[in-house]
Amino acid sequence: MPKFLLSxxxxxxxxxxxxxxxxxxxxxxxxxxIQQQIRDxxxxxxxxxxxxxxxxxxxxxxxxxxxxxxxxxxxxxxQERVLGNDMYxxxxxxxxxxxxxxxxxxxxAKMILKSYKSRSEQSRAMFILSSESFLQAYKRAQYLKQYTxxxxxxxxxxxxxxxxxxxxxxxxxxQRKEKKKIIVENQKEKQSLEVEKKEQQKLVNSLKKDKNKIxxxxxxxxxxxxxxxxxxxxxxxxxxxxxxxxAALERAKENPGSTTAKAPVSSSKIALTPEGKILxxxxxxxxxxxxxxxxxGFISLGYGDQPHPLYPTLTVHNSGVEITxxxxxxARAVFEGEVSxxxxxxxxxxxxxxxxxxxxxxxxxxxQVFVNKGDKVNIKQSIGKVxxxxxxxxxxIKFLILQNTSNNNPEGWxxxx
Numbered sequence: 001m002p003k004f005l006l007s008x009x010x011x012x013x014x015x016x017x018x019x020x021x022x023x024x025x026x027x028x029x030x031x032x033x034i035q036q037q038i039r040d041x042x043x044x045x046x047x048x049x050x051x052x053x054x055x056x057x058x059x060x061x062x063x064x065x066x067x068x069x070x071x072x073x074x075x076x077x078x079q080e081r082v083l084g085n086d087m088y089x090x091x092x093x094x095x096x097x098x099x100x101x102x103x104x105x106x107x108x109a110k111m112i113l114k115s116y117k118s119r120s121e122q123s124r125a126m127f128i129l130s131s132e133s134f135l136q137a138y139k140r141a142q143y144l145k146q147y148t149x150x151x152x153x154x155x156x157x158x159x160x161x162x163x164x165x166x167x168x169x170x171x172x173x174x175q176r177k178e179k180k181k182i183i184v185e186n187q188k189e190k191q192s193l194e195v196e197k198k199e200q201q202k203l204v205n206s207l208k209k210d211k212n213k214i215x216x217x218x219x220x221x222x223x224x225x226x227x228x229x230x231x232x233x234x235x236x237x238x239x240x241x242x243x244x245x246x247a248a249l250e251r252a253k254e255n256p257g258s259t260t261a262k263a264p265v266s267s268s269k270i271a272l273t274p275e276g277k278i279l280x281x282x283x284x285x286x287x288x289x290x291x292x293x294x295x296x297g298f299i300s301l302g303y304g305d306q307p308h309p310l311y312p313t314l315t316v317h318n319s320g321v322e323i324t325x326x327x328x329x330x331a332r333a334v335f336e337g338e339v340s341x342x343x344x345x346x347x348x349x350x351x352x353x354x355x356x357x358x359x360x361x362x363x364x365x366x367x368q369v370f371v372n373k374g375d376k377v378n379i380k381q382s383i384g385k386v387x388x389x390x391x392x393x394x395x396x397i398k399f400l401i402l403q404n405t406s407n408n409n410p411e412g413w414x415x416x417x
Contacts (some may be wrong), residue, residue: 023082060309061324062200064298069193076186083179090171098165215314222317228345228364229319235353236360236405239340241267269404270358280357283335290334290413291380293363293399297325300396303409320362320400321410327395329386331363333377334399334414342373352383364398 244266272280301322308314337356344350351364354377366384371377388395401408 059200060300062196063309064300064324066193066196066200069189069196073186073189073193076182076189080179080182080186083175083182087175087179090175094165094169215308215311218308218314218316225317225319228351231343231345232351232353232362232400233405235341235343236402237267239353239355239360240270240404244271247271247273272358276357278357279337280359283337283356283359286335287413289415291332292323292414293331293334293361294323294325294329294386294397295332296329297323297397299411300324303407303411318398319407320364320398322396322398325386325395325397327388329395329397330382331366331384331386331397333379333381333383334361336376336378337361339371339373339375339377339383342369342371349387350384354383358404360400360402362398362400362402364400365396 270276299321301316301318303318303321305315305317308316331352333354335354335356337354339352340355340360341353342350343353345364348367349364350366350369351362352366352369352371353360353362363383365387367387368385369383370385371381371383377383386395386397399410401410401413
């Protein structure tokens with residue numbers, strides 16, 4: 001095979017290894033992140049089990065733990081595949097180095113033998129003195145000098161290649177150990193997952209006895225949720241109408257005879273000011289990158305119509321997402337904006353609504369509120385304390401995103417975890 005082609009293959013392989021190293025690093029970071037989420041989940045699960053007030057909540061947290069375990073297994077499996085590719089490329093390098101080293105040693109041995117035969121200073125002197133001219137003598141002296149340097153450089157190259165070969169062999173040994181460790185770890189996680197699934201099935205079987213009660217509770221909560229949604233819709237429409245009235249008054253001052261200023265104000269679509277347009281555009285540009293409204297937690301109930309996690313024939317509607325978090329958690333603003341409303345949904349349940357141009361974010365199920373209507377808030381600023389239910393032991397925040405009066409799926413706006 002031509003040397004050029006061999007060099008090209010080697011360069012491509014080296015670039016591939018660099019990419020593999022980067023991927024391995026990302027997978028290791030993702031694995032650490034999932035393991036932390038599993039620890040947080042286990043902490044929440046133990047907290048709820050101690051209270052023993054909601055088997056359904058235990059089921060939901062256990063279900064999330066199973067999903068996290070599956071993610072962890074997939075991540076370690078990817079690590080194993082990437083490591084296998086790394087080992088294959090490194091083995092190719094080791095084989096190449098061995099061939100190059102063998103060729104170098106063979107050439108070096110021939111050179112040493114030749115040098116031995118003409119080792120005496122007298123032979124070298126005669127080689128130069130037997131020249132037919134001064135120019136030839138000079139060239140022969142230069143040749144001997146270059147030959148000596150070449151022999152020295154070849155010796156150094158052999159040392160370098162030998163050291164490189166030792167390094168790659170050590171790297172391969174380390175990778176073999178790492179791969180073995182990952183395989184063992186993956187097997188343990190798979191066994192742990194099977195245990196979790198059996199526990200989950202036992203829990204499901206025990207909950208079937210309370211089917212009627214759970215369905216009745218779910219329907220009652222759905223009615224309460226619809227009532228709150230209507231209240232939020234009314235408040236948003238009031239906020240839109242108020243903002244549009246202020247904008248109309250400003251236009252009337254600037255153009256007293258304008259018919260546009262006297263037109264009826266809309267309560268479904270806000271007329272944005274230049275500042276409002278910038279804020280709305282910034283909010284929209286951060287779709288998929290917004291921080292979560294709580295530091296830790298998982299989505300225990302997604303957006304829209306979906307089957308009940310235990311009874312698929314029962315449809316559950318959700319206008320936002322419900323995030324189960326740890327007791328004592330603090331709610332935080334997902335983006336800068338202005339507090340447009342503080343809602344008292346019940347004596348123990350409050351909500352905060354923040355406006356971001358023509359977008360609104362709503363944070364429900366707070367026991368305490370740290371902000372007031374009209375306050376300007378920054379991203380990740382604490383706005384309240386998430387309520388822990390005395391009946392179920394659950395600590396859940398309901399989070400909504402709306403553009404004007406239209407609900408959006410918050411999962412598409414939040415950062416992936």
